[in-house]
Amino acid sequence: MTPAWTILSAFAGALLVLLLPARMAIASRVIALLASLVGAVAAAVSCLARLNNPLDPVWSFDRPWIPGFGIRFHLAADGLALTLLLLTGIVAIAGVLFSWNVERRPRAFFAFFMTIIGGVYGVFLSRDAFLLFVCYEIVILPKYMLIAIWGSTNKEYGAMKLTMYSIGSSALILIGLVVAYGASGGTSFDIAHLAGAHYSPALQAWAFPILFVGFAVLAGMWPFHTWAPTGHQGFEQWKPVIAGLALIGIVYGALTALSQKDLKFVIGYSSVSHMGFVLLGIAAGTHWGLRGAALQMISHGIIAGLLFGIAGRVVYERTHTRDLTELREFDLWRTLPGAAIGFTLATAASMGLPGFSGFVAEISVAIGLWQFSPWLVPVVALGIVITGAFSLRALHKAFFPVRNATDTPPSLLPPLTWPEISAISLLIAVSLAIGLYPKPWVVLIDDGLRSPVFHSILYLP
Amino acid sequence: MQLLPESVLVLTALVLLGAAVAVEAQSGKPICNRVAIVIAACGVVLAGLALCYVPVDVDSGKSLIVIDPLAHIFKAVVLGLGLLAVLLPPARGEIPQPGEFYALMLFALTGLLLTTGTNHLLFLFVALELASLSLYLLVGFSRTARAAEASLKYFLFGGVSAAFLLFGLSFLYGFAHSATLAGVADALGAGPPSALAVTGLVMVVVGLGFKLAAAPFHYWAPDVYQGAPATSVALVAAASKVVGMVVLVRVLMLGFHAASVSGSAAWGGMVAGWSPWLAVLAAVSMVLGNVLAMAQTSVRRLLAYSAVANTGYLLVAMSANGPSAAGAALFYVIVYGLATLGALAVTAAVERDRGNDSPAAFAGLIHRSPWQAVAMLVFLTSLAGIPPLAGFVGKFALFSAAMAESTKGGTPGLTWLVGLAAIMSAISLYYYLSVLKQAFVRDTPDGGNAAAGPTMSPAHFLAVALPAMALVVLGLFPALLLDPITAALVASLGLR
Numbered sequence: 029m030t031p032a033w034t035i036l037s038a039f040a041g042a043l044l045v046l047l048l049p050a051r052m053a054i055a056s057r058v059i060a061l062l063a064s065l066v067g068a069v070a071a072a073v074s075c076l077a078r079l080n081n082p083l084d085p086v087w088s089f090d091r092p093w094i095p096g097f098g099i100r101f102h103l104a105a106d107g108l109a110l111t112l113l114l115l116t117g118i119v120a121i122a123g124v125l126f127s128w129n130v131e132r133r134p135r136a137f138f139a140f141f142m143t144i145i146g147g148v149y150g151v152f153l154s155r156d157a158f159l160l161f162v163c164y165e166i167v168i169l170p171k172y173m174l175i176a177i178w179g180s181t182n183k184e185y186g187a188m189k190l191t192m193y194s195i196g197s198s199a200l201i202l203i204g205l206v207v208a209y210g211a212s213g214g215t216s217f218d219i220a221h222l223a224g225a226h227y228s229p230a231l232q233a234w235a236f237p238i239l240f241v242g243f244a245v246l247a248g249m250w251p252f253h254t255w256a257p258t259g260h261q262g263f264e265q266w267k268p269v270i271a272g273l274a275l276i277g278i279v280y281g282a283l284t285a286l287s288q289k290d291l292k293f294v295i296g297y298s299s300v301s302h303m304g305f306v307l308l309g310i311a312a313g314t315h316w317g318l319r320g321a322a323l324q325m326i327s328h329g330i331i332a333g334l335l336f337g338i339a340g341r342v343v344y345e346r347t348h349t350r351d352l353t354e355l356r357e358f359d360l361w362r363t364l365p366g367a368a369i370g371f372t373l374a375t376a377a378s379m380g381l382p383g384f385s386g387f388v389a390e391i392s393v394a395i396g397l398w399q400f401s402p403w404l405v406p407v408v409a410l411g412i413v414i415t416g417a418f419s420l421r422a423l424h425k426a427f428f429p430v431r432n433a434t435d436t437p438p439s440l441l442p443p444l445t446w447p448e449i450s451a452i453s454l455l456i457a458v459s460l461a462i463g464l465y466p467k468p469w470v471v472l473i474d475d476g477l478r479s480p481v482f483h484s485i486l487y488l489p
Numbered sequence: 490m491q492l493l494p495e496s497v498l499v500l501t502a503l504v505l506l507g508a509a510v511a512v513e514a515q516s517g518k519p520i521c522n523r524v525a526i527v528i529a530a531c532g533v534v535l536a537g538l539a540l541c542y543v544p545v546d547v548d549s550g551k552s553l554i555v556i557d558p559l560a561h562i563f564k565a566v567v568l569g570l571g572l573l574a575v576l577l578p579p580a581r582g583e584i585p586q587p588g589e590f591y592a593l594m595l596f597a598l599t600g601l602l603l604t605t606g607t608n609h610l611l612f613l614f615v616a617l618e619l620a621s622l623s624l625y626l627l628v629g630f631s632r633t634a635r636a637a638e639a640s641l642k643y644f645l646f647g648g649v650s651a652a653f654l655l656f657g658l659s660f661l662y663g664f665a666h667s668a669t670l671a672g673v674a675d676a677l678g679a680g681p682p683s684a685l686a687v688t689g690l691v692m693v694v695v696g697l698g699f700k701l702a703a704a705p706f707h708y709w710a711p712d713v714y715q716g717a718p719a720t721s722v723a724l725v726a727a728a729s730k731v732v733g734m735v736v737l738v739r740v741l742m743l744g745f746h747a748a749s750v751s752g753s754a755a756w757g758g759m760v761a762g763w764s765p766w767l768a769v770l771a772a773v774s775m776v777l778g779n780v781l782a783m784a785q786t787s788v789r790r791l792l793a794y795s796a797v798a799n800t801g802y803l804l805v806a807m808s809a810n811g812p813s814a815a816g817a818a819l820f821y822v823i824v825y826g827l828a829t830l831g832a833l834a835v836t837a838a839v840e841r842d843r844g845n846d847s848p849a850a851f852a853g854l855i856h857r858s859p860w861q862a863v864a865m866l867v868f869l870t871s872l873a874g875i876p877p878l879a880g881f882v883g884k885f886a887l888f889s890a891a892m893a894e895s896t897k898g899g900t901p902g903l904t905w906l907v908g909l910a911a912i913m914s915a916i917s918l919y920y921y922l923s924v925l926k927q928a929f930v931r932d933t934p935d936g937g938n939a940a941a942g943p944t945m946s947p948a949h950f951l952a953v954a955l956p957a958m959a960l961v962v963l964g965l966f967p968a969l970l971l972d973p974i975t976a977a978l979v980a981s982l983g984l985r
Contacts, residue, residue, distance in 0.1 A: 203904070
């Protein structure tokens with residue numbers, strides 16, 4: 029099974045779901061689950077193969093696509109891409125399981141869902157900037173539809189806002205890409221070619237921030253991979269700014285999360301804080317920093333999936349509120365113990381407690397940052413402390429409320445279903461696995477960091 | 490042989506007129522829509538077949554009519570878009586005399602075909618006017634007050650712009666002592682451009698700017714799009730715009746390719762010439778078109794302003810003054826034509842079903858008629874430039890070619906204009922999405938979700954399905970069309 033099966037299975041799943049007759053609409057979730065399983069297994073098999081034969085050439089698929097512009101259909105999977113594929117596969121399975129009970133227009137739901145998954149796989153595998161951009165943009169519309177149709181509060185506004193942010197940032201990325209294309213001679217969109225081209229310092233000075241902001245707006249789905257090509261110099265020049273932004277992001281995100289009333293907003297701002305670590309690792313520009321950034325992306329993918337799944341699906345489905353004070357009435361610890369346990373473990377992982385993936389990632393970033401500038405590390409420590417504070421506050425208020433004996437007893441909630449339990453267990457298991465035995469992940473990430481694309485900012489033997 | 494497709498069209502038009510008269514004389518009623526559509530469509534298909542037998546040759550600079558590779562491709566494209574417009578049927582009772590209406594469509598197509606294949610200034614004008622005069626009539630054909638207003642506006646603006654064009658062409662003749670574009674190029678190569686040539690060029694660009702609905706020559710567009718029969722709008726929006734672009738490419742790339750007259754719109758390296766003018770027109774069109782489109786409550790008017798904005802993107806590529814950028818622009822204008830035509834066809838169906846063409850009329854379309862909603866999704870997302878549809882590839886090619894042509898040696902070049910275009914294109918998603926939001930997210934207000942949706946005749950179905958399929962195929966395999974166009978452009982105009 030080659031890594032190509034990830035993309036193929038996702039898009040094939042989306043297509044199959046659409047072709048289902050109306051009376052079999054509910055079967056769409058089975059198809060989506062199978063497609064996600066195929067993708068995850070393909071990614072896992074490829075990861076294992078890479079671990080066993082680290083010296084083999086990386087898998088790649090390269091065909092001309094639009095010769096007039098030197099655009100090729102070029103996919104390749106180094107270790108870093110493979111770990112991210114595996115992450116996507118796991119989160120896709122969990123996503124389908126969390127959405128198992130979607131009853132409103134299930135075919136459309138799972139078709140959009142699988143399209144997004146396919147696009148994300150594509151982003152990780154693309155080695156041609158055009159292809160990467162296609163995969164990046166392909167998810168915009170399904171994302172809009174998912175939120176606007178199946179979202180909860182204020183959904184149409186939120187969907188449009190996210191879409192305009194996404195398309196705006198991709199416009200900036202587009203500008204950066206065509207600038208790099210023009211300046212590198214206008215012959216190829218291959219990422220290695222763009223990365224190897226020589227750009228004048230003047231060009232880098234103004235082109236780099238455009239591209240960087242474009243990726244930063246989306247808080248880096250896969251940030252450094254593509255803006256790295258615009259060059260060492262631009263990167264060097266803007267390094268302190270990026271590091272500053274990252275630190276502000278960590279502390280600001282954590283502080284804002286501290287004062288939120290909506291459980292989902294707490295998780296949202298904690299994501300801002302988490303992605304700050306990714307950015308910080310990149311800004312440090314050291315081997316440890318980049319490794320930590322990659323680990324944090326994976327860890328965040330797992331943990332955020334878990335937190336959002338529990339708060340947004342499992343709990344909201346039953347209580348129809350995410351307000352921290354209203355949740356108090358439900359006494360979730362007693363009425364929904366499974367969700368409370370899951371959320372507690374997820375919070376521990378999110379806070380970066382040892383044993384979970386978040387710890388490995390954050391310690392790596394901190395080491396990388398120490399190598400770059402020891403003075404910045406205390407700020408990170410501050411961020412970690414505030415993260416602990418807001419995580420515990422939200423956990424306490426939402427799941428373990430203080431209740432008086434005189435309060436009305438909470439109404440009973442339907443217990444967790446099997447798909448929900450499987451999804452929660454899967455994500456917790458993966459986070460623990462990374463936290464307790466990070467070696468294979470680190471080996472694969474290092475394999476990716478050795479690729480020529482990163483030579484401009486980092487050289488590994 | 491060279492005029493075989495045009496002859497077929499004219500003959501079909503005459504047959505159609507004859508049949509219409511005969512039917513009316515015999516039964517006292519005008520020929521029915523369906524028969525007229527079938528005859529006209531057969532004529533266009535036959536013309537397409539005839540096109541295969543037309544010998545292709547590069548212009549020697551002597552003949553009035555040239556069938557160079559560029560003309561050959563675009564005659565096929567115009568016939569294809571024309572066929573789709575013919576297939577989009579008018580609403581019941583909208584067209585009083587279908588025989589004459591479709592005969593005029595065929596005459597308009599004849600004019601458009603002739604326009605694609607000439608490098609001769611005078612013949613260019615005559616062919617363009619043949620098309621324009623037919624189009625003025627087609628726009629007003631439904632005889633409603635709106636259509637009359639649209640037709641009058643179109644005619645007045647068109648008349649003035651034709652005067653500009655003719656006046657400009659006469660200046661060029663006075664400058665070059667030759668009525669061919671090659672002659673103009675030679676005269677420009679011989680020495681610096683005189684005031685005569687510059688004046689002529691400005692007037693020609695104004696004339697063509699009207700055809701392309703570039704701001705500030707776009708005032709006719711919203712009224713025509715809203716008031717005219719959908720069939721006529723389809724012809725104006727797609728085929729006529731493609732031809733306008735071909736003419737612009739021919740005039741600029743063949744006649745005025747010289748750097749002394751093209752100038753440069755590069756940031757910090759502005760040199761007077763047509764390139765900076767086009768850049769300004771492009772910027773104004775993009776900003777005005779996109780901003781005004783957001784405020785529209787009629788989807789047809791929205792498409793009209795989107796036409797203005799899209800002309801802006803096309804002019805961005807033209808102002809880079811290079812063959813690959815011009816090739817990308819020609820590719821994009823075809824893709825744009827397909828998407829707009831399809832969107833108009835779906836809008837027409839919804840309008841006939843719900844009585845108006847506001848975005849709210851689309852509410853719940855996914856439940857009423859899923860495949861029409863999906864087709865609309867394809868058209869509007871292609872216009873917005875979302876992959877994997879052809880509109881995305883077109884815009885990407887447009888922008889990257891403009892950058893590659895203009896940023897030699899790390900200068901910022903046209904980055905300012907391409908950047909503006911990319912941002913404006915991102916903004917455009919807002920208003921396209923507001924239509925799609927109604928179609929996919931909202932429910933039909935009167936709870937008529939289960940009711941039968943807008944029904945369509947087979948011809949109407951084709952007018953929606955064919956462009957949608959073309960956009961998907963061209964989005965996945967753009968090289969099918971992009972490479973031939975660029976090759977034809979290079980071969981026809983002798984560019985490197």
